[in-house]
Amino acid sequence: MPDLSQYVQQLTPLFITAPTARNGVTLLQRLVNSSRKMIVYGENMNFMSSLPKLVHSSVQVHTDRTEEFDAARKQFLEQTTEGWTSNLWPEPQPFMMIAFEAFYKSAATYQQLSEKYGYQRWGIKNPLNEPQMIERMRILMPQARFVFIYRNPIDVIKSAKSRAFITNVDQLRQYAIQWREVLSAVVKYGFPNVWVLKYEDLIAKPDPVIDQLERFAGISGIDRSVMNRKINTFAVGEQKMAGTNEKGYVKPDDLTADEKKIIIDITGQVMQQFGYDI
Structure with a gap:
């Protein structure tokens, strides 16, 4: 167990996170993966949240x-x-000790399987459901790095509606509250090894932001043309899911005036703090 914990604690994964889904974590995943220098996997709440919470x-x-x-x-x-x-x-x-062992064995398995696939480094993209996810993971994997990306909550919720992540007013309110609370807490904590990135900065000036992403992640060779392609859902295949289509992109839904008011009432102060007009 001591050897296993020491092995895991020296690993350097990259975790891509956000206050909710639809903030741009998949775009960052695609950018990092295009370098072929590391492999960033999709969401795994068991590893990112449940196991660290069990240890804690x-x-x-x-x-x-x-x-x-x-x-x-x-x-x-x-x-x-x-x-x-x-x-x-x-x-x-x-x-x-069983809880620690379950986490450390899971992390070691990520490393070993990534090496099997030809990568020495790996990561996971996973929106947060609470800011403590970063804190717990930092304790267990102190060499890990985190990119925390946030986006205008109006656009976040438009996108979430298009994928049927939000289907009623209560879910809309909860989405807005989570965006506000998680973003505020992560910025307040000022965690080391956490880069807080504004999605709109990436879209407006991709080259300097991608340069910074490469330096932060310790990689090179990101394919800038990834920015020219929009992918925000599964392409239609054998498995039918809400919001899938043949292009892998679903146009964000419109919001009603009442829905926009609810979002602004909940997030307006934080939106202004981070430079968004309301």
Whole structure:
């Protein structure tokens, strides 16, 4: 286990993240992958969120409740089976070690399979569902780098509607809240090894931004022509999904005046903070 943890902690993956889906993570994935210097995989919430969260909570349980569990178990084993037994636990440390091992083995498997495919480095593109995803991953993989891309929430939600990620007003509100809260928190925390990128800057001046992306990721040779192609969904195949078509691109949906008002009411202050007109 110590050798495994040390092995994983020296790896240098690139994680491409955003406050929600539809902020440009796939475009960045395509750009990085075009270099053929590393392979950036698609979303894996088990690896990016569930496993780090399991490690974090297991450490908390071990740290905060071991004495309580030891006392409850001692009472049960040596005195009486009667009483309040919600805190009747075996020792929590082995479970904590299993959580660490599950994460480290998963990371090592990413590395080993990437090498099998001909790549020494790898990454994952995965929008965040909470800013703590970055914090937890940084603890487990301290050499990792993160590109956090954000986009005008009006355009984000137009795109999300076109893919049926948003089908009602409640989902629209939640999307806007998540965009506001995650973006604000990531910028506030100021994590090391995290590059916060505005999508509109990439679109307006791709060459200098791509130069910066290459330097940050430690790669070269990104194919700039990727910027000329729009791909925001699966092309139609055997599997039919909402928003698929033969070109792999779905035009963003229009928003009603009421929908725009809801978005601006929720995100307006943060939009202005990041240079968006409302």
